[in-house]
Amino acid sequence: MPVKVAAEWLNSCSGCEIAILNLGETLLDLLAELEFVHIPVLMDHKHYGQLGDQEHIDIPSATVGIISGGIRNDEHLEVAHEMRKKCDVLIALGTCATHGGIPALINSYDNQELFDRYYSTESTDPGAAVPTNGISPLLDRCYALDEQIKVDIHLPGCPPHPDNIAQAVLALLNGDAFEPETKSVCDTCPAIRKGKGNISTIKRFVTTPEFNPEESLDQMQCLLEQGYLCSGPVTRSGCSGANGESPRCIAARVPCKGCYGPVKQDGNQLLDMLNALASNGIDISSIPDRDSLLRFSGAHNRLVCHKGGLK
Amino acid sequence: MNIELLTLSEIEAVTGEQGNFTVKIRKNPRFIDEDKCIACGLCAEKCPKKVEDEYNTGLSKRKAAYIKYGQTVPLKYAIDPVNCIYQTKGKCGVCTKVCPTGAINHDMTVEHVELNVGSVILSPGFKPFSPAGIDYYGYDEIPDVVTSLEYERMLSASGPFTGHLKKLSDGKDPEKIAWIQCVGSRNTNCAANGYCSSVCCMYAIKQAVMTQAHQPEGHGEQTIFYMDIRTPGKEYERYYESSKDKGVRYVRARPHSLIKGPDGVGVTMTWADDTGKTHDEYFDMVVLSIGLESPEDAETLAQAGGFKLDRFGFADTSSFDPVATSHPGVYVTGAFHSPKAIPQSVALASTAAARAKADLAPARGTLAIEKKFIEEFDIEGQEKRIGVFVCACGTNIASVVDVNAVAEYAASLEGVIHVENNLFTCSTDTQDLIAKTILDKELNAIVIAACTPRTHEPLFQETLQNSGLNKYMVEMANIRNMNSWVHPNEPEKATDKAKAQVRMAVAKVARNYPLTDIEVNITPRALVVGAGAAGMSAALSLADQGYETVLIEKQDQPGGMANYLDKTWKGEEIQSHLKALTQKISSHEMIQFHTNTELTAVSGFVGSFVGELTQGEDTLDIEFGTCVIATGARESEPAEYLYKKDNRVMTSLEFDLWVSREPDFAASCNSIAFIQCVGSRDDQKPYCSRVCCTQSIKKAVEVKTTNPAADVFIFYRDIRTYSDKELLFEKARELGVIFIRYELDSKPEVITSGDTLTIKGFDPILQLPVELDVDKLVLASAIVPNDANPFVEMFKCSVNSDGFLMESHPKLKPVDSTVDGVFLAGMCHYPKPVDEAIAQGEAAASRASVILSKKTLKLDAIKSAVTHNCDGCALCVDVCPYNAIELVINDQAATKNRVIKTNQALCKGCGICAATCPKEGVVINGFTMNQLKAQVDAILETV
Amino acid sequence: MSNSFEPTIIGFLCNWCSYAGGDLAGVSRLEYPSNMKAIRVMCSGMVHPDLIVDALKKGADGVMVMG
Structure with missing residues (x-):
């Protein structure tokens, strides 16, 4: 009998859903084993009944629940609780769900600042009201799923590599425990590494790293060792998939941006990276925007609003 | 285990001969049994007799039952029979009543011990000069005139005022403080101490800098009155210069007439400046920088030991065998050799050990004791069965902490299956009991709640080993030093804290796992690089101790810079000594000597290095256990004073060479000048080259002795004839050598007009410009190190900013390099005269032989360990201070990913x-994140 | 803040210096408040910032790293 699956998307962009589709032929094999009972991105199944006639949110029961996106407003929260109620095993899919992701960058600002910036520009009349009608009220900040509901499996990535999704789903189908990666992006990165050498400051990525485009990646010196801020060491691996590819950004000769979030679920990319750089004698004040190390993991109170400056 | 410490003991007689002495020792009674004393301090607390505390120079009180200071070794109390009421009047005995271990024994008497030893090393130290009775310093009259030793105690956080400076007159904070240098040194007037005490300039600077640091911003003024600032040691000059930047004021004057300030507070001091003008200046305090004298009982010791003293009462020694007294087999070290600072004292101690070890070589190891343990049982996979032993330490802990409540609490903790209270957990019978309990109750993890692991962990580790349990399965909760002793008035809080401490220790030990000490095989061979005076002395010492030694020299002949020197300042012939030394190393059966050879590659670590020797086209691999680097230094080429432009201008060494070729030179020389500090003590080379003052003055004396009519001038900045070299300076002045001081910003000028070589300068004593026509000008040019970078590359050792190789610790390990198993000797470490180079060569040999004397090197197991989480990101590779981490391909994994590998022999476990x-x-075994986090959690756990 | 506030302070003390200093304070019978609990480390360099942040997050009022 196929396994019932319910999927939801909250504060997200649909990239994770596209990653599911990107499973390609593997998806065909999996589909036979799965029965999607609720997946708004693909199937028309409404929260309050097809006619909008029900008072309470209703998602069908499922063995496996998949949620992409974090929680930013009352609606997200309500849906998340309903998913938790109806699903036996809940998967947080993608970094927005696991660590807040890009939308959690808002956590550096409070809602008032957000509204001021968004609804009040040079050309708007003073005193214009902020629209409220038909818009779900915002929570105070952007949350990762596990800050609000219990999550069984974390599958980070922006988006997660289809191989990661396949591994997790297959493990579930086989009744095996799914073990997330415990290593960092460096694990699969083929760049030449020697140690941090004499680097004392971090360069902005406005110059091109040294490499020969004719040569393969394993002939290129580690970008961090070249002085660029590469989040590889503090970012969970996975973006290389299961078939020996190179990390996605590195393959494009671009430093890792940290999209898989911290290596350990409760890790702190900013703290770990600054610590490691400082230990290596690198002047961390040379990094112009240190908070950018949390660009994918700003939930869990990592990025906080310092209205009126740091106290 | 292999050192027996006889305290309160004096040598009465030394008989016999080198290699077989009988030493008669008088062991004065301590009146406290060392084996029983647990240093609880109750005797001192209850002792009714207060006496002046000599350790705090009489500024505080101690009891008649006392320890001299907190770090005393052995940490055992003693009773001072001169002051003890029971000893003097036969009544009291409070200490006997309160001692919890029955250690007090007022019936102890003098014991006479006879020891059979192979050699004797003397290090009785020095006596601080007493300024008492010298009227113009007013030490006896003026409360705010103190000696530097008194001031040192006043500054000390463990001193009588817990580091808070105050005037002894009115108890207020002093603002303006002056130091007067050379009190009892370089003085044949009020004291018969013609020598320089070597250490006072540095300690005065240090005290001034530390005083500055004690003062709030904008307060305090420190002035040092001096004759010459003598900072000729490694990094000393830099410290001196930085002290000026910090605001320390320096005045070249020898103050006289100190009188009490207004209302008996402070000091009014009269001093004269260069122009002869006198100043009356008020200071809140004046510190007399007192010198070092030979120890009180030097005469008695010399008689008992059968050796000679010099005219100042220090041991009489020679430059070529620096630690040997006139009695063969009896060696000397420390300030009793000659006044010296800690680095030289510690290095010289190793020199003395080297000489003694050579004497003892045939009997080496015959009396050594080694501990053996039973086989360890396996606890892998077992659940933790924790035993907690709570010590009362007599009343030390129990009088404050409720030890029964702590034990009761411990029993409630997860994993704890056995808890016990002990009166003294460290006593021998309790040790046996613990070992038995481990077996009876099948315990596999132990917590000792007692004193500090720093002193007692090894003891309890041994207890575990005696039961067969892995020694790393013990943790200590320090409920004495960090609890009952510091919270005596808060018993409830102290008990709560003790519970938390036990909880932490249990949480940690629950996460301990067995660890194995590391053993490294030692290649029984030493490599000495550089065959100058230091290198040859090192090689010879190692060989004489019985170790195979390979000595290599880059040049085609040995001798190094010593080849260019004729005599030491004392007049000993260097060339004949060098010849004898060369003869010995060439013929010694334990020494392989290669000239024209360089060390070109090194791998490995302490105990098992592999090196590549290159001789021309040929290379040879050599295994060695330890290495002495003695690559020396050289005279730099001056860039000023018409050097290379006028052939009458030459460097010190060129002058020596020239004199040796022109033996009649001195007789025909009418005038000669020396300029000091050429290239030293400036922006480029901000260090003092140490040897040049003595070198130039020695030459000046030679000229003046041969031809008294000759005019001899020395242009100098500070004359730095430290220690007894001062006598040479004195002699030069007596002979009429003229010393003209100059400052860095007003250097003398050298010009030629026609055939005349003229030096223009300014004489601060005459307060007039001078122009001197001379026949020869000798430039005392700076000593620069030979390139040490290859060694930095090969061994990963380090050099200081002047290019001299760095020692591991300037005071505690002055001849160890920053890399284990590699030692430094001679001028590659810092410029130094021949006697010091020889001493350091032998010292390095002594340190090296500590490694070679064993077959394997045992290292503890608190080391880094790579976990399966490592993904080879390489962030840790460069942060390791010991270069113990390398990145390797992970051969365990299917893919070619990388991991780090740590070298256990290099790792120090710093984490x-x-x-x-x-x-x-x-992670660090024994201190994993898991363990540390568990301790954090245990602290924060609310009970 | 009331006078009854008793902060929980965690001290990471280096075995070779500050822990030794703590021992010496004991030998010298210097009194200080009992709020600080010491965790002995072999070098203050081994104290990972995560430990400090973790301790503060879990409720420590202060963390001292001495070395």
Whole structure:
């Protein structure tokens, strides 16, 4: 009998859903084993009944629940609780769900600042009201799923590599425990590494790293060792998939941006990276925007609003 | 275990001969049994007799039952029979009543011990000069005139005022403080101490800098009155210069007439400046920088030991065998050799040990004791069965902490299956009991709640080993030093804290796992690089101790810079000594000597290095256990004073060479000048080259002795004839050598007009410009190190900013390099005269032989360990201070990913790698994140 | 803040210096408040910032790293 699956998307962009589709032929094999009972991105199944006639949110029961996106407003929260109620095993899919992701960058600002910036520009009349009608009220900040509901499996990535999704789903189908990666992006990165050498400051990525485009990646010196801020060491691996590819950004000769979030679920990319750089004698004040190390993991109170400056 | 400490003991007689002495020792009674004393301090607390505390120079009180200071070794109390009421009047005995271990024994008497030893090393130290009775310093009259030793105690956080400076007159904070240098040194007037005490300039600077640091911003003024600032040691000059930047004021004057300030507070001091003008200046305090004298009982000791003293009462020694007294087999070290600072004292101690070890070589190891343990049982996979032993330490802990409540609490903790209270957990019978309990109750993890692991962990580790349990399965909760002793008035809080401490220790030990000490095989061979005076002395000492030694020299002949020197300042012939030394190393059966040879590559670590020797086209691999680097230094080429432009201008060494070719020179020389500090003590080379003052003055004396009519001038900045070299300076002045001081910003000028070589300068004593026509000008040019970078590359050792190789610790390990198993000797470490180079060569040999004397090197197991989390991100590679981490291909994995590998022999367990790693890819065994976090959690757990 | 506030302070003390200093304070019978609990480390360099942040997050009022 196929396994019932319910999927939801909250504060997200649909990239994770596209990653599911990107499973390609593997998806065909999996589909036979799965029965999607609720997946708004693909199937028309409404929260309050097809006619909008029900008072309470209703998602069908499922063995496996998949949620992409974090929680930013009352609606997200309500849906998340309903998913938790109806699903036996809940998967947080993608970094927005696991660590807040890009939308959690808002956590550096409070809602008032957000509204001021968004609804009040040079050309708007003073005193214009902020629209409220038909818009779900915002929570105070952007949350990762596990800050609000219990999550069984974390599958980070922006988006997660289809191989990661396949591994997790297959493990579930086989009744095996799914073990997330415990290593960092460096694990699969083929760049030449020697140690941090004499680097004392971090360069902005406005110059091109040294490499020969004719040569393969394993002939290129580690970008961090070249002085660029590469989040590889503090970012969970996975973006290389299961078939020996190179990390996605590195393959494009671009430093890792940290999209898989911290290596350990409760890790702190900013703290770990600054610590490691400082230990290596690198002047961390040379990094112009240190908070950018949390660009994918700003939930869990990592990025906080310092209205009126740091106290 | 192999050192027996006889305290309160004096040598009465030394008989016999080198290699077989009988030493008669008088062991004065301590009146406290060392084996029983647990240093609880109750005797001192209850002792009713207060006496002046000599350790705090009489500024505080101690009891008649006392320890001299907190770090005393052995940490055992003693009763001072001169002051003890029971000893003097036969009544009291409070200490006997309160001592919890029955250690007090007022019936102890003098014991006479006879020891059979192979050699004797004397290090009785020095006596601080007493300024009492010298009227113009007013030490006896003026409360705010103190000696530097008194001031040192006043500054000390463990001193009588807990580091808070105050005037002895009115108890207020002093603002303006002056130091007067050379009190009892370089003085044949009020004291018969013609020598320089070597250490006072540095300690005065240090005290001034530390005083500045004690003062709030904008307060305090420190002035040092001096004759010459003598900072000729490694990094000393830099410290002196930095003290000026910090605001320390220096005045070249020898103050006289100190009188009490207004209302008996402070000091009014009269001093004269260069122009002869006198100043009356008020200071809140004046510190007399007192010198070092030979120890009180030097005469008695010399008689008992059968050796000679010099005219100042220090041991009489020679430059070529610096630690040997006139009695063969009796050696001397420390300030009793000659006044010296800690680095030289510690290095010289190793020199003395080297000489003694050579004497003892045939009997080496015959009396050594080694501990053997039973086989360890396996606890892998077992659940933790924790035993907690709570010590009362007599009343030391129990009088404050409720030890029964702590034990009761411990029993409630997870994993704890056995708890016990002990009166003294460290006593021998309790040790046996613990070992038995481990077996009876099948315990596999132990917590000792007692004193500090720093002193007692090894003891309890041994207890575990005696039962067969892995020694790393014990943790200590320090409920004495860090609890009952510091919270005596808060018993409830102290008990709560003790519970938390036990909880922490249990939480940690629950996460301990067995560890194995590391053993490294030792290649029984030493490599000495550089065959100058230091290198040859090192090689010869190692060989004389019975170790195979390979000595290599880059040049085609040995001798190094010593080849260019004729005599030491004392007049000993260097060339004949060098010849004898060369003869010995060439013929010694334990020495392989290669000239024209360089060390070109090194791998490995202490105990098992592999090196590549290159001789021309040929290379040879050599295994060695330890290495002495003695690559020397050289005279730099001056860039000023018409050097190379006028052939009458030459460097010190060129002058020596020239004199040796022109033996009649002195007789025909009418005038000669020396300029000091050429290239030293300036922006480029901000260090003092140490040897040049003595070198130039020695030459000046030679000229003046041969031809008294000759005019001899020395242009100098500070004359730095430290120690007894001062006598040479005195002699030069007596002979009429003219010393003209100059400052860095007003250097003398050298010009030629026609055939005349003229030096223009300014004489601060005459307060007039001078122009001197001379026949020869000798430039005392700076000593620069030979390139040490290859060694930095090969051994990963380090050099200081002047290019001299760095010692591991300037005071505690002055001849060890920063890399284990590699030692430094001679001028590659810092410029030094022949006697010091020889001493350091032998010292390095002594340190090296400590490694070679064993077959394997045992290292503890608190080291880094790579976990499966490591992904080779390499962030930790460069942070390791010991270069113990390398990146390797992980051969365990199917893919070619990388991991780090740590070298256990190089790792010191500092854990910087673990603190750098973002994913616990590397941990320190015994101090894992898991263990530390468990302790944090245990602290924060609310009960 | 009331006078009854008793902060929980965690001290990471280096075995070779500050822990030794703590021992010496004991030998010298210097009194200080009992709020600080010491965790002995072999070098203050082994104290990972995560430990400090973790301790503060879990409720420590202060963390001292001495070395």
